[in-house]
Structures are given as C-alpha cells and as structure tokens.
Amino acid sequence: MILTNEHNLIRESVRDFAEREIKPLAKELDAKQEFSVELTKKMGEIGLFGMIVSQEYGGQGLDYLSYIIAVEELARIDGSQAATVAAGNSLGMNPIYYFGNEEHKKKYLPRLCSGQYLFGFGLTEPQAGSDSRGTKTTAKLENGEWTINGSKIFITNASSEITLGSIVQVVSGVKGQDKEFSVLIVENGTPGFTVKTMHDKMMWRASNTAELYFDECKVPENYLMGKRGEGSKIMLSTLDCGRLAIGAMGLGCAQGAFELALNYSKERVQFGKPICKQQAVSFKLADMALKVELARNLLYKACWLRDNNKPFAMEAAMSKLYCSEVAKEVADEAVQIHGGYGLMKDYDIERFYRDQRLLQIGEGTSEIQRLVIARYLGC
Numbered sequence: 001m002i003l004t005n006e007h008n009l010i011r012e013s014v015r016d017f018a019e020r021e022i023k024p025l026a027k028e029l030d031a032k033q034e035f036s037v038e039l040t041k042k043m044g045e046i047g048l049f050g051m052i053v054s055q056e057y058g059g060q061g062l063d064y065l066s067y068i069i070a071v072e073e074l075a076r077i078d079g080s081q082a083a084t085v086a087a088g089n090s091l092g093m094n095p096i097y098y099f100g101n102e103e104h105k106k107k108y109l110p111r112l113c114s115g116q117y118l119f120g121f122g123l124t125e126p127q128a129g130s131d132s133r134g135t136k137t138t139a140k141l142e143n144g145e146w147t148i149n150g151s152k153i154f155i156t157n158a159s160s161e162i163t164l165g166s167i168v169q170v171v172s173g174v175k176g177q178d179k180e181f182s183v184l185i186v187e188n189g190t191p192g193f194t195v196k197t198m199h200d201k202m203m204w205r206a207s208n209t210a211e212l213y214f215d216e217c218k219v220p221e222n223y224l225m226g227k228r229g230e231g232s233k234i235m236l237s238t239l240d241c242g243r244l245a246i247g248a249m250g251l252g253c254a255q256g257a258f259e260l261a262l263n264y265s266k267e268r269v270q271f272g273k274p275i276c277k278q279q280a281v282s283f284k285l286a287d288m289a290l291k292v293e294l295a296r297n298l299l300y301k302a303c304w305l306r307d308n309n310k311p312f313a314m315e316a317a318m319s320k321l322y323c324s325e326v327a328k329e330v331a332d333e334a335v336q337i338h339g340g341y342g343l344m345k346d347y348d349i350e351r352f353y354r355d356q357r358l359l360q361i362g363e364g365t366s367e368i369q370r371l372v373i374a375r376y377l378g379c
C-alpha cells in the first residue's frame with residue numbers, strides 16, 4: 001500500500017517522540033508498575049489523542065490509518081504507552097464520538113482530545129468476558145435517574161488520577177427471554193461508584209487497569225448513550241474499530257522485537273562470527289521480517305476499507321488475530337536469538353515478550369476472532 005506524505009510524517013514524528021521520550025523511561029515504569037500522568041499528557045500535547053475526531057470537538061479529523069500508524073510506532077517502543085493511547089482513543093473516545101449526543105460530545109471530547117484526561121470502556125465483568133451478553137450489572141430508570149448495581153473488571157484507563165469516567169454496558173430491562181442492554185456514562189467521583197486499580201499484571205505494567213464497583217450508583221437519565229436497548233450495538237461496533245488498534249499494537253510489538261533481535265544478532269559473536277551469519281539464525285530473521293510485512297499489509301488494508309466507508313469488520317478481526325499472533329511468534333523467536341540474555345530484565349526484549357501476551361486475549365480472544373471470521377464465511 002502506498003502511504004501519503006502525511007502518513008509518513010506522522011510515522012516519523014511519533015517514532016521520534018517514542019524514541020526520545022518513552023524509550024528512556026519504559027523499563028523503569030514497567031518495573032515500578034507506574035502509570036505516568038506526565039507521559040500521557042505529553043502524548044496528548046503531540047496530538048496522539050483525538051486523531052480521528054473532527055476539529056469541531058478538539059480532534060484532528062485524520063483518517064484511521066494515521067491513527068493506526070501512530071499506535072504501531074508507540075508499540076514498537078513500549079506496549080504500556082501504546083495501550084494508554086489505543087484504549088484512550090478507540091475505547092474511551094470513539095463511543096462518545098459516534099454514539100453520544102451533542103451534549104456528551106461537547107462536555108467530554110475536547111478534554112479527552114487534549115490528552116489531559118481519559119475515559120474507560122466498561123464491558124467485561126467477572127462472569128462476562130467473551131460472552132458480553134452475560135452482563136449482570138443492572139440499571140433501573142426511576143424518577144429521571146438510573147440506579148446502577150454491579151461490577152466490571154480489567155477496565156483500561158478507568159482509575160487513573162486523570163480519568164473523568166467510564167462508559168458501561170448495563171442490563172436496563174428484560175424483554176421476554178432477552179436482556180435489554182444499554183450504555184451509560186458514569187463519572188468518577190459519583191456516589192456509589194468506586195474504582196480500584198489492579199496491580200501485578202504480567203504485561204502493560206505501566207498502563208492503568210481497574211475494577212469498577214456500582215452500589216446504588218445514581219446517574220441522570222440523559223447519561224444514556226445512544227438509545228435505550230442499543231447497548232450491544234454500541235459496544236460491539238466500538239470493538240470492531242478497537243480491533244484495528246490492537247492489531248497495530250501487535251504489529252508495532254512485532255516490529256520492535258524484530259529490530260531488537262536483528263541488531264543483537266549482528267553484534268553477538270559465536271564461533272568466530274556474528275550469529276546472524278549462521279544460516280539457522282538468518283532464516284529465523286527472514287521469517288520474522290516476512291510475517292511483520294504480511295501483518296502490516298493486512299492491517300493497512302483493513303484501515304483502507306474503513307477509511308473508504310467499505311465493510312471492514314471481518315478484515316478487522318483478521319488483522320487483530322494475525323497481528324497479535326505474529327507478535328507472539330516474533331517476540332518468541334527474538335528471545336531465542338538473544339539466548340540467555342533475552343530472559344534477563346536488563347534486555348528490552350524481555351518486556352516485549354511479556355507485553356505481547358495480552359494481545360491474543362484483550363478485546364476478543366484469538367478464539368473469538370476466529371468465531372467472528374467464521375460467521376462472515378457463513379459457517
């Protein structure tokens with residue numbers, strides 16, 4: 001695919017920022033499990049939030065491919081910061097931009113686009129992961145207020161000190177045998193709403209992940225997003241776009257791991273020559289380069305479809321599945337090429353190896369992506 005000058009400029013400027021501002025901090029933030037407000041705000045200052053949101057609401061009105069290239073470049077250096085940006089845009093902002101009313105958009109989007117604030121996307125519950133229709137959190141409408149009870153788990157960006165609130169899927173009623181799902185906005189600090197940061201993750205340790213608890217939490221009737229009963233449509237179509245960003249994280253992680261392995265293989269000498277001159281190692285590197293290139297082509301094609309208003313949901317699922325699995329394979333081979341050093345925390349590849357693991361699970365596991373693709377094939 002031929003990229004425009006604008007796409008290339010975005011890649012160069014995000015790459016420069018990631019090398020300069022993120023790389024020197026990534027290992028330490030990961031070790032300390034520290035979500036950096038300062039770094040998040042800096043990413044906001046260079047325009048990494050609200051890239052696809054129109055200028056009217058404080059965004060930049062760029063195409064989806066521009067945003068995906070930016071996420072790819074962040075993930076090439078660090079999964080945690082890429083996660084903050086990808087979740088901030090795809091999950092925190094997109095539902096408000098595409099389904100919020102004018103009041104919601106004006107109230108939240110300019111602040112979210114500045115990157116000085118974040119929003120969470122609360123779908124997953126302890127008993128409802130892949131099966132989002134298993135949602136148990138309820139909301140009852142009475143006297144112009146929704147009363148929410150229940151909990152959510154694993155919600156990215158939901159409990160940082162710059163989080164404004166989350167959008168959450170709730171069961172708002174029952175129609176015959178079926179649950180009626182709706183989406184509500186809940187602001188942090190609302191009585192009856194508690195957020196609890198989750199620690200000790202294996203990966204993305206410098207990103208913010210939270211549990212949400214609702215205990216007789218009341219929000220105004222107009223905090224309903226879209227129409228009552230449109231919950232699944234809003235959440236699932238948000239995930240269609242979110243999959244492109246997870247694909248970009250897989251691609252960037254694979255690219256970064258590949259580069260680390262390539263550079264290491266040119267420096268590490270065994271049996272009197274750099275290990276990249278051993279055919280077994282060079283063939284590994286050739287396969288890694290091939291997979292990264294294939295992943296990039298698949299993902300960019302899915303973005304092109306979306307940017308040209310063509311159906312893209314199957315290709316988004318394929319991209320998420322393939323890019324995340326390529327990240328796993330490439331990171332694994334990259335550790336192998338590093339030998340024992342690849343298992344030491346001093347070496348960045350160790351972090352890449354851990355960070356890639358979430359990508360086959362978050363926003364729909366690899367199995368669920370296969371289910372989605374199979375459905376499009378009519379199976």
Ligand SMILES: Cc1cc2nc3c(=O)[nH]c(=O)nc-3n(C[C@H](O)[C@H](O)[C@H](O)COP(=O)(O)OP(=O)(O)OC[C@H]3O[C@@H](n4cnc5c(N)ncnc54)[C@H](O)[C@@H]3O)c2cc1C
Pocket residue numbers: 087091121122123124128129130131153154155156157201204209358361362363364365366367368371
């Ligand atoms: C760090 C992190 C950040 C996250 N951020 C968010 C967020 O911002 N918002 C949010 O809502 N969620 C978030 N999640 C949740 C994530 O999307 C879920 O973990 C994921 O959807 C899987 O759900 P589960 O963990 O409950 O696994 P389960 O659904 O219990 O699945 C367990 C296993 O069973 C398999 N399985 C289940 N059903 C089927 C089936 N029908 N066919 C074949 N295999 C099946 C799965 O593929 C998986 O291998 C996050 C998770 C993590 C770890």
